Amino acid sequence: MRLPDHVPVRLVLADDEALLRRGLKVLLEADGRVEVVAEAADGAGLLEVVRRHHPDVALVDVQMPGVDGLVALRELLTWPDPPALAVLTTFDLDDYVATALDLGAQGFLLKDAEPDALVRAVLDLAAGGAVLDPRITARLLPRLRAVRTRGNPLLDGLSARERQVLALVAHGRPNSAIAAELGLSEATVKSYVSTVLTKLGVENRVQAALVAHQVDAW
Incomplete structure (x- = not known):
């Protein structure tokens, strides 16, 4: 919205x-x-x-x-x-x-x-x-059981652009703000977010943000 x-x-x-x-x-x-x-x-x-x-x-x-x-x-x-x-x-x-x-x-x-x-x-x-x-x-x-406390091999499967998108999701940015910051269309960002959620095995943006925070990737 x-x-x-x-x-x-x-x-x-x-x-x-x-x-x-x-x-x-x-x-x-x-x-x-x-x-x-x-x-x-x-x-x-x-x-x-x-x-x-x-x-x-x-x-x-x-x-x-x-x-x-x-x-x-x-x-x-x-x-x-x-x-x-x-x-x-x-x-x-x-x-x-x-x-x-x-x-x-x-x-x-x-x-x-x-x-x-x-x-x-x-x-x-x-x-x-x-x-x-x-x-x-x-x-x-601790509720995100799929995430390991030492490292996260799931992040290794993300491309550089997907990691950028995840970092911005982790900071609460909506798709429109991510698109503006990365010079992408909102449709492209939406596709990236969907791919990131799938690769991380999580259901929503909050859980994706928790993955990023837990591994202290940013």
Whole structure:
């Protein structure tokens, strides 16, 4: 997904803490690039507001009463055209985060992230990027069982250009930004990303980014 620069990203917030939602809404909307179109206090509410508002991005707390965020993520990821989905988490919820990774969430953010970082993450998600708070990366790495802790022969199978693409994916760049940086078309970048995922044996950009971070290739 790529939005015109003047169109704000339409965002849904799902968290059971009303004060947190209100604070995030104020911070995220401050410069006009993000519009919070709806809020939800649990997973059932999230499914309803996504169905009603068709947002570009949803930030989801994984631990909520009733229908939790993981149940909602699992459901949303079966929909034909779901929003970009990122998990809002804290350090003490590793199991929830790991499950969200397995489900295919596109981003992992800590609730105490700096406002500028949150805004940039939402914009990158809307553009098709993957976002990982650096403080949570180390906690996700053990879940990628296909990756060896000493070296990674899978990386040896990547061409020089594919390694460049992976490096930019690992830094959360969407296809449009990768294309601009490498002087390629977005279609070509999309093809490279698909090839990289296949060669690494991973399912999505977040997992590819974790491969790159684990082997400390960049």
